[in-house]
Amino acid sequence: MSETSATSRPASPETRRRWRDDLRLAHTITDQVDRLTQARFDARDFTVETKPDLTPVTEADREAERAIRERLSRARGRDSVLGEEMPTTGSTGSTARQWVVDPIDGTKNFVRGVPVWATLIALVEEGQVVVGLVSAPALGRRWWATTDGGAWTGRSLSSARRLQVSRVAELTDASLSYSSLSGWAGTGRLRGMLALIQSCWRSRAYGDFWSYMLLAEGAVDLAAEPELELYDMAALVPIVTEAGGTFTSLEGQAGPFGGSALASNTLLHPAATQYLGTLTD
Structure with a gap:
């Protein structure tokens, strides 16, 4: 990946x-x-x-x-x-x-x-x-x-x-941001998202662009959305990655071209992918 x-x-x-x-x-x-x-x-x-x-x-x-x-x-x-x-x-x-x-x-x-x-x-x-x-x-x-x-x-x-992303290395210490849970249910990925939320220290629905900007600032450690368009994501990608983070689709495709988003401080990306890329409803 x-x-x-x-x-x-x-x-x-x-x-x-x-x-x-x-x-x-x-x-x-x-x-x-x-x-x-x-x-x-x-x-x-x-x-x-x-x-x-x-x-x-x-x-x-x-x-x-x-x-x-x-x-x-x-x-x-x-x-x-x-x-x-x-x-x-x-x-x-x-x-x-x-x-x-x-x-x-x-x-x-x-x-x-x-x-x-x-x-x-x-x-x-x-x-x-x-x-x-x-x-x-x-x-x-x-x-x-x-x-x-x-x-x-x-x-x-x-x-x-x-900007610099956080150095949090464990999900049990991580803060996760998202937009809403309804989209995860609609795409058949609610099970994985709920499991990830339960594995994290904290979760908040800051939503939209703000989740990813907080990630780039090191204020949160993970951000994810199950269904997005290119124009929703493109501007976010270099800000996250140049701050030291990783931005992929839920399946691991780099950048904003995969129709979904999983952004992290890089250290947490493999663990988060295990939940969001593999667990389905």
Whole structure:
């Protein structure tokens, strides 16, 4: 099992500089989007629709994605963009570089006035997520990473601290975060999840992006969800792995491409996989 989604050999200095430029662009875009989404969140002046998959969407989701796409089209016009809220697949562009966008991760929180929601922006290049940014303006928090560049949190690139996962080595000492139990039952994996919860020292449903950011900060040691889309996970991967963690699907596929997520401080990954990758209902 591969432990990270990073490339197998170090990137060249030129490539790293390009990724840093991409990260600066992501920060600039997110500054704009944060003002938009925070204003809508504070005003509560939006209507809520239900998508075909029965998840909610608001005008704020669509406005945020439109703003991101417009900025990327000007600054990275040849890159493709995959987003959650645009028509059909939401993919445009023609190059192998693809930006993956979730304009508001945690829409259910957003519509209920819970401040745990964020904009997720990632860049995938040659099948690897090389840039990830998560911005949660209602929490006043932002996290980011580039491959080989470390994972960071702070208000800006110039004012940040480096992230490091925990060193907890036993499940009996571990803190586990998840979103809800209903998804585990729906995918036939509730038995394994409950067994893992019972094996851990502590479990809490922080949910969505926040579980993985707390993991990267070393505040929790495991995070897992049974069913996710690429845009739910892509931005999280480099932040977790550059902080020293591991991000795979429940079956062990590295990165955000397996349709589910198991993230850990690396030390706990084999033990957690034994529960979530093998025990079914």
